[in-house]
Amino acid sequence: MNEEEMSGYVPAGKSTLNYDVQKEPQGLLRVILNGRMEAMNIGPLWKQLGKIFKKNDAAKVILDLDNVDYIDMSGQALILHYSRLAKEKGLQFQLSGLRPDFKHVHDQVSCFDCKPGPGFVKRSSVEELGHAAVNLVRDARDFFSFVGEFVSTSVYALIRPGSVRWKDVLLHVENVGSKAVFIIALMGFLVGLIISFQSALILRMFGAEIFIAQLLGLTMVRELGPLVTAIILAGRSGSAFAAEIGTMKTNEEINALQTMGLNPIRFLVLPKMLATMLVTPFLCIFFLFFSFIGGALVMLSLDFTLTAYLNHLRISIGMIDFLGGMFKVLVFSLLVAWIGCVRGLQTGFGARAVGRSTTSAVVSAIVLIILADGIFAVIYYVLGI
Amino acid sequence: MREEQVHPVSAVNLSIGFPGEMLLENVSFDVYSGEIFVILGGSGSGKSTLLKHIIGLYTPLSGKIFIHGQDLTTAGQDEKTSILNRIGISYQSGALFGSMTLLENIRLPLEEFTNMPMEAMNLVSRLKLFQVGLEGYEMRMPSELSGGMQKRAAIARAMALDPSILFMDEPSAGLDPLTSLELDELILDIARSLKITFVIVTHELASIFNIADRMIILDKKRKRIAAQGNPVELSTSSPDPWVRSFLNREKNVGN
Structure with a gap:
């Protein structure tokens, strides 16, 4: 596959992703993908995998990417999400046939939230109350200073x-x-x-x-x-x-x-x-x-x-x-x-x-x-x- | 679709302008797949207007615009939406929705155009913010960010649907040289790792020599493209002295 096809354009309606779930012995579940993993068509696969993980009757899930032509960031998000979920649930999750091109991005995003960002800190209810009180006082001050002015x-x-x-x-x-x-x-x-x-x-x-x-x-x-x-x-x-x-x-x-x-x-x-x-x-x-x-x-x-x-x-x-x-x-x-x-x-x-x-x-x-x-x-x- | 190789963007015999004021006459150019393509021109040369024609906001006076071989000028509403879903646009001012958090800004196109579950959309949005170096800012409002951060968030939103082409209008406008350099690096990084084609309108010469694979220079007086090609080559060996002086003089000033 050459460069052109890899990043190539497929009209939104024509971009498809087919998946086939095959049960193999010893609780092995092979999900064979075929097509392009893109934001536009990844929804059904995401839901299907969600069901499989919820049922939790497989010991190992293999995502077969041999016939996947293109993986965009949404595709990467899917892989990331389910490999993390597998780790949480203690079942094995394996990728097969991930192309080197996409492996690079995969490695890049796999630790996207490892180092803590400046983050959004969730306030406790006491803090909320305090902030509300401060706001009230500030409003009152604004009010009086406005009247005065x-x-x-x-x-x-x-x-x-x-x-x-x-x-x-x-x-x-x-x-x-x-x-x-x-x-x-x-x-x-x-x-x-x-x-x-x-x-x-x-x-x-x-x-x-x-x-x-x-x-x-x-x-x-x-x-x-x-x-x-x-x-x-x-x-x-x-x-x-x-x-x-x-x-x-x-x-x-x-x-x-x-x-x-x-x-x-x-x-x-x-x-x-x-x-x-x-x-x-x-x-x-x-x-x-x-x-x-x-x-x-x-x-x-x-x-x-x-x-x-x-x-x-x-x-x-x-x-x-x-x-x-x-x-x-x-x-x-x-x-x-x-x-x-x-x-x-x-x-x-x-x-x-x-x-x-x-x-x-x-x-x-x-x-x-x-x-x-x-x-x-x-x-x-x-x-x- | 035409037989020869299909380019991400092709303009054919394009004339643009407003009633009584022609900006460009009969210009043609192609943007190749995976390259960073820059549209350069002095103030008022119509470079932003050209961009707005390419992305279908304005209708050209004559000529055609092809996005991946699909004619945008004659496309019906559905076809147009399908084309637009495949391109991302970051506007000069950022144009983030002020009433939404960054996460909601990026999630909006995903909610509207895909059938992903909510957890998927949230994760994808967070990954986009990670890509532009804004991890951890999900819950911030645009007004709480600096200008450079807003630009980066706008790029993240433009990339929400993983477009194959990203259009940017004056990405470094209003940014300090260092932030603008960081933005250049971000663009190069995205272009390399995701193989996205970039079409960038700018007059920041330093930035052009940094990132552009090819460029066109618009000539305001003659209402045409003065030159197209690699910026370094054009600055040294363009047959047009105006182009050479434009690039060199500015380049020297820029350095």
């Missing part, structure tokens, strides 16, 4: 408004605000429509359909408006912040900023947070407006006049309710933008880490929003708002 940067920005990158703020106003108007309007309209329709079904039993307007006005302005706006914001913008900053982190862009003497908080976080807090109340007003349109549609279909609906709406909503709702959504927007940026900055390495921090940004934002909403409920109750 953010506060100091914000104060600095208040003293010197010129230090804020207003161009970036405008860009984010467009992304977070203008581009979200359609989805906010649609959601507002649908939520208003659905709430009015559902409550109409019940209020009709008491002949009190006109109170739909009051119900809708109060729930929207005080609760649902801020809540749903903030949740849409978390899904749309909080996640985008985390992904953007996270990708910058994995690309070492954050490091580049820091080594250029630029504060990533001032550069990346502050514009995003300012823009978000600037536009979210307006988004919430849009949401309310369109939810009232949805309500109007239901009321008109119930044969009420628009004037009656608007009058009841006006009676139900006081200025204090409106301002309370706006303050709520302002706090929510702060939380959403902040957690998005924090998660982005906490991103580890690689594509998956970015995905993880994006998910985490949305989940944390929603949890924070609901928590804050609960706290607001208590505070507003105590204050009698």
